[in-house]
Amino acid sequence: MSHGNMKITLKVWRQKNAKINGQLVTYQLNDISPDMSFLEMFDVLNEQLITKGEDPVAFDHDCREGICGMCSMFINGRPHGPKNKVTTCQLHMRSFKDGDTIVVEPWRAAAFPVIKDLTVDRTAFDRIIAKGGFISVNTGNAQDANSLPIPKHDADKSFEAAACIGCGACVATCKNSSAMLFVSAKISQLALLPQGQVERVARAKNMVAQMDAEGFGNCSNTGACEIECPKGISLENIARMNREFYVANLKD
């Protein structure tokens, strides 16, 4: 029942490790079902490779329900493939046609070095968060949760920014490899809340400094990140981050 009749030609980036150059390798897949997810198609490919005694394709994935942010494939020139607001794991083969050729590459950015095949190192994101993507409140410090009313509009805006899954699609699609959508989403989430005011200045300066140190590029307002973001994080956040950053420098 699972067998479909789609024939797919895959061109997949294979790279043994960070030190060796990689190249695109072509694979033929038959009997692909339109109900398969994109990653399940890769499961089929890997099963075939293992049967032949070859090394399967390494790729990052975990929850396979669009929320953990681990999956990261650059599909036919677009991060997470042809559909908007969908992660690779939630992309299904019915979005392709029988006979299609699909090119799959890793995220490409100097700050995201390839580890193997389609797997890249995104720990730069963690290091940016560690510089200020938090509110310094130790466990036990908190006051009653309702002692601080927050206008619903602000809470909702903050939530929309907080929906970022940290996948890195914004960086992968940006011609400058800019991480500004990611960084601005966290800065916005906290800047919109009263709890975030105390550390506002230091947060903007420190996170932006780390972003630059990691080698991410600048923003030239092309807006590709917003279109490719699987969670619909708005470009508005970048404007807010810039404001936070300028104000922070003025206050210094």
Next chain:
Amino acid sequence: MSKLDSKIPEGSIEQKWSKYKSSVALVNPANKRSLEIIVVGSGLAGSSAAASLAEMGYKVKVFCFQDSPRRAHSIAAQGGINAAKNYQNDGDSTYRLFYDTIKGGDYRAREGNVHRLAEVSASIIDQCVAQGVPLAREYGGMLSNRSFGGTQVQRTFYAAGQTGQQLLLGAYSALERQIGLGAVEMYSRHEMLEVVTIEGKARGIIARDLITGKLERHFGHAVLLCTGGYGNVFYLSTNAMGSNVTAAWKAHKKGAFFGNPCYTQIHPTCIPVSGDHQSKLTLMSESLRNDGRIWVPKKAGDTRKPNEIPEEERDYYLERRYPAFGNLVPRDVASRAAKERCDAGFGVGASKMAVYLDYKAAIDRYGKTKAKTLGVDNPTPAQLRDFGKQVVEEKYGNLFEMYEQITGENPYEVPMRIYPAVHYTMGGLWVDYNLMTTVPGMYALGEANFSDHGANRLGASALMQGLADGYFVIPYTIGAYLANEIRTKAIPTDHEAFVNAEKEVQSQIDKFFAIKGTKSVDHFHKRLGKIMWDKCGMARNEKGLKEAIQEIRALREEFWKDLRVTGEPNELNPELEKAGRVADFLELGELMCIDALNRNESCGGHFREEFQTEEGEANRDDVNYSYVAAWENKGNNGWELHKEELKFEAIKIAARSYK
């Protein structure tokens, strides 16, 4: 004689925790700086524990197999988190949350732990809001609550359908802050593969760097396992692909007893399997049962499309069997009823392993109400349908979208197909009141332990337990142990215990590569999953469980003879990672069946077909089975049962009926 001492403090249920907190041993700040704690897993329990302990001054190391601690599967929780805040003025209290949790667990959880959980629940919400977690709010700026199954008050806090994500990112931000301050050393893309014990105490771990394949030795005065549940023993579940039992299982083989392994939660509303390519299952929130009606055709093997089947030829089996609760029966009951219909040949869809969840009646009903609200007299049927769809979209739009994304069908037009799926495991490492396992110095937090949910977990309680353990329990209880460790100097990792543990890990890795068989890891995992699902799943019986034990043993033997692991050990090698995890599932699966076979009663998620009432309901046996089954590993896949009797002093034990 039982070796188990639950260490529940004396005194009335309301006073146990507060008295304990005022009398537990403390560690002074100077000593904390020289005490090292290893935390394995970075979900709600692990991240919150690591951040809190580092804030207190301990030296902490955190390990996770994902590329970042933010990916842990707590992130996928949808619905919400319970807390006894009583912000809705509807009569909630610590006692009521305690009572609901004990009853929901079918009277198989420990009173002392559950009361403590209810007590600290309110502080969790305070802490998360202070961290900047954007929980849902009302127009007045106050926090919003919603209802959840098994309760009569509104105590569930939420952030749209992404509550787990927001809470985890809150704990992750606290963790990253400590990493930035140098108080926590983070080891992502590292997998713990062995526990190191010295003179009976946990003293460290062996971890594999998943990028280089290098085995590393790490010392700790205490080791905290926050590694989640083992639902992936079934292959298909709502767990993440990497979720595994390995850390807990290695601990079990080094002396930690495993509690109630057979207690598994099967969630009734998941998107069904579409074929044998399927790699995981996706949950559709329980809230959909509020408005949807569940049915199958009255005729077995009916191949007509759902909209072509007339009303009188549909069997709304939950409404038929449970007129009082209808479509809102609890999770375990709804799941078993769906399985019963499908097994009898009434299932729908290509696989015939699904039932319909139909929104037509709700769309009609809401359409009429909305027409009245808008003042539209004599609306056309098309108008009514549009109005109805609008209302349903406001309430459940994101879920309907997700369904369409996965199945390619529009649930506004055709009924959804759903089927139960493995979701959560109530069983786990046995722990005492301090959350310590039977190995001194080794702790288990969150889903990895067995302690708070009994035989069935209520919705919105898993997030509560994970964060309670990490933020508000372990920071106190770990003092009871570490206060006596202040004279223990860090043990150099060239100690023979570390050397030997590393050798064991290395020899297992070598063994995997030496087999050079013909079948992939997934091949064995799928077969194990099928045995578990068919014979130790929603309904179990003696014959099936005995067969399952034999089949698992045979499969294990085949695994070690015919497995093929490609690639090399000293590189990123997902096949090698999976091989280690499935090897452990192949042992755990047997223990789950042994535990299910031992428990000659039905309770919560454990349903033994031999023990049911005439109406087909679970028949609990409080006289003989009111105990926690804690299994000691005796080596060579042999186990000895230890019983911890459950005493109910604050709550009167009663039958659970939904008729």
